[in-house]
Amino acid sequence: SINPQNVxxxxxxxxxxxxxxxxxxxxxxxxxxxxxxxxxQDNELALVVGHEVAHNQMGHVSKKTGNAAIGLxxxxxxxxxxxxxxxxxxxxxxxxxxxEFEAEAxxxxxxxxxxAGFNIEKAPNFWRRMGVLHPGSxxxxxxxxxxxxxxxxxxxxxxxxxxxEKKKLGKALEPEKREYxxxxxxxxxx
Numbered sequence: 001s002i003n004p005q006n007v008x009x010x011x012x013x014x015x016x017x018x019x020x021x022x023x024x025x026x027x028x029x030x031x032x033x034x035x036x037x038x039x040x041q042d043n044e045l046a047l048v049v050g051h052e053v054a055h056n057q058m059g060h061v062s063k064k065t066g067n068a069a070i071g072l073x074x075x076x077x078x079x080x081x082x083x084x085x086x087x088x089x090x091x092x093x094x095x096x097x098x099x100e101f102e103a104e105a106x107x108x109x110x111x112x113x114x115x116a117g118f119n120i121e122k123a124p125n126f127w128r129r130m131g132v133l134h135p136g137s138x139x140x141x142x143x144x145x146x147x148x149x150x151x152x153x154x155x156x157x158x159x160x161x162x163x164x165e166k167k168k169l170g171k172a173l174e175p176e177k178r179e180y181x182x183x184x185x186x187x188x189x190x
């Protein structure tokens with residue numbers, strides 16, 4: 001059962017879709033029914049909602065739309081020259097900075113979840129379980145939208161420690177300002 005509480009300006013909807021996913025549109029958070037079943041506890045569902053609210057709060061949807069629009073310009077230039085790109089440049093543009101947006105949503109989302117009073121200690125393991133059982137968007141190539149599971153796990157562990165340290169010191173639970181860089185490919189020969 002769901003007992004919603006009005007705590008922010010973003011609407012939350014549960015869709016009837018059976019896949020394990022959730023997404024944000026800049027104004028709302030949508031959680032697929034499959035995700036509702038995948039999240040075993042309220043704390044896990046709160047992690048998902050916090051992550052998606054962070055996407056909205058950080059303006060990721062409008063930034064991706066802007067990136068896609070830049071790609072569209074190139075699609076139109078090629079179309080004018082008689083080359084059908086099939087929207088390839090728009091797709092590339094929309095995916096630009098996607099992994100950075102996901103890393104930022106993980107980071108800010110953990111703060112939002114902690115500030116809402118939920119336990120975030122098992123957050124790294126929840127996202128690891130998600131990556132293992134549903135690897136579709138996890139980084140296995142440059143086109144994937146999410147960081148790799150090990151990279152994400154380590155970043156989430158660091159964030160949990162950072163939040164716990166702030167709690168211990170009585171500091172405000174505010175995310176630090178930081179730049180998100182794409183994860184580096186490991187090169188065993190260097």
